[in-house]
């Protein structure tokens with residue numbers, strides 16, 4: 163596995179400021195909106211997803227990654243399939259292997275991931291059930307967000323990710339223990355598991371085992387470690403939701419550092435809209451004097467530009483609109 167070893171800033175804080183949202187309390191909608199504004203990140207508890215279902219999928223995932231490399235590479239592919247070290251096609255590498263799957267509702271009747279997994283029925287069923295439950299939870303969270311924002315109808319956001327032809331992805335990541343960490347040769351440097359980035363979709367839902375590594379970037383630029391919690395889900399606001407809220411919600415920059423002793427296994431559901439969906443600030447969220455901060459684009463345009471960029475690129479920059487004030491300055 164290729165190793166990327168470089169000095170990265172160590173997080174400042176020992177405590178965790180991560181907002182916790184209780185899905186069983188409708189009043190959480192206010193805290194939810196605040197979490198999206200302040201962090202673009204929150205942890206969800208009392209979500210109703212069966213621990214048994216999650217642990218079956220985790221078990222199957224661990225089994226898959228324990229297969230010999232020659233078998234895993236049988237399902238290597240781009241954009242979907244097995245990958246090792248290389249993330250995307252533009253030179254990003256990390257201490258990680260992964261399996262990327264199409265989790266869209268129209269990806270086929272019967273097996274959700276038809277050509278990828280040869281047999282194992284248990285794995286396929288677990289993937290299907292997991293995706294169905296997480297999609298449902300994502301819609302509940304998005305409806306709670308619209309309630310908190312005072313938007314009508316309540317399905318304004320959830321319908322974007324629940325239609326038949328939405329473009330959603332399920333990613334399984336495995337970060338093996340990294341032997342370079344804690345060894346004298348590495349001088350205590352961190353090893354990047356998954357380099358810093360924002361997720362391009364509407365919202366992403368992450369569940370991991372109890373191994374640490376995930377960090378989020380706060381608005382002051384500092385990195386904070388997210389204490390792992392295998393019974394909860396972590397949500398990231400994606401770039402598309404940042405645009406739809408005209409910058410009110412933050413698409414959170416995050417990364418994973420490799421661990422010296424334990425493996426980390428994570429499953430991320432990226433809830434994306436349909437390819438033809440227009441992404442633009444929602445007019446119902448704008449006051450008369452507000453200016454649109456972004457040019458509108460389709461999800462397909464944005465997805466292509468994401469595929470053609472490096473992980474750490476600020477992909478929204480090219481869609482930022484010049485404000486009237488800066489236009490005036492330019493014309494002077």
Ligand code: OGA
Nearest residue numbers: 333335356376418428430
């Ligand atoms: C991602 C991601 C974090 C993790 O795949 O986009 O941020 O813990 N993963 O694997």
Ligand code: NI
Nearest residue numbers: 359360361416
């Ligand atoms: Ni991510």
